[in-house]
Amino acid sequence: MTTSPIDANQSDCETMPQRYLNHYRCPYCQQDWQDEWDCACNDRCPSCDKEIVPYHSDLLGLNQESCAQLEQAPLPMAEAQATKKKFVVAYEIDYVHRVVVGIAALNETEARQLAEQAFNDATIWDDTEAMPLLSDDYHESGDESLVWECEVVENYPAPDYSVRQLHKEQAAFKVCRGLVEAYQQGEAAGGSIRWEDLDQWLPWAIKALAS
Template sequence: MQEPHPVGWSFLHFLEEMTMTLIEQPSVTVMQIEASTVRYLNQYRCPYCQNEWEDVWDCGCNDRCPDCNKEIEPYDSALIEGESAETELPVEEPASANVTAAGVNRLFIVSYEIDYVHRVSVGVTADSLEAAQQLAEQAFNDGTIWDDTAAMPLFSDEYHEVEGESLAWECVAVAQLPEPDHSVRQLKKEQATMQVCRGLVEAYKQGEANGGIIDWEDLDQLIPLALQALGKPVLDIQS
């Protein structure tokens, strides 16, 4: 025989009690804690053009000179605290805390890696295959294989994706976005160089159309771009 329900009991009342019990239970959410990654501030000095610069890497690695593109070893490498990554650990919090955290935007660094082959071709004059390769290897070790000289002209410097390459994505939460590294700065220099070249050609065309008179304003606006291409600070140019 089934035991009778208490007086005043109803199924709706039962659901209400169960709901309140679940709300009062603590829930497990995610707390982000910062874990520092190892980073190094590397100092470089180019023996070829005497250029000096610094860059942040995850090791004391070589870097290419921003001016002459030679591969240079760091003369000093100091351990610093790098960007902050975030590690997820479970922690008990009230259920209401989940509501406010859901809509908060955070900063992320999203990267991808892909396999590629770097192919460089130069011209060499030698009396044998072995001698030609030896000359090219020596130029590579000396960092002069990219100089594009009459004795060793540069024919190609290309990056090709490997057939069947693996594409790997990585996403890391950070407290703040880092400064662009050398590769981005070099890309911006090259873009500024092309803008200066186009501007000079256009100014020359305008000068021809004006009877050989070039407007200085057409040239003045190219000076900041030229300084950016050279990696120099932009100065106020007085016309």
């Protein structure tokens, strides 16, 4: 049984990625904003440029405009019947890692020596009272250093530590947001928090604490 170009386009339309309306609130400057993405991803605060995790995401469904365009432009039969392969696509870009700490010292030389010693001891990120962490951020170097890589694979590899950590941070943020909302609802209801308002956040808490 052969597949017509129209049927193939409809199938592609059905498998197109979902769209999400992500809601963000910056804890640094209290800026609120929304943005549409194809996943519940982080975004840069339009006010202070900090990377922020969405506290809520609304499923919008398929990109209807792209879907309509796909249906109106039938693919060639050979292309419609082609078997898709799996690819791992990556890009690299040079970044500058800038860390700023506060140090009480007699002069600039002593302050720098204390910072360098803390860096060598891997304690410069501990954010202590004696050496508060003021900034830990990444900035693009400004050079044209974007490099793309593409490799065909049988199966996608498991997400690495950076992705697992991102998922844990997103889950933790959802739990925090859920607890705040549950207490607000409890306060509005006379001071009683319903278990069902808390139970929904337990799976996210377990995900945030997963090793």
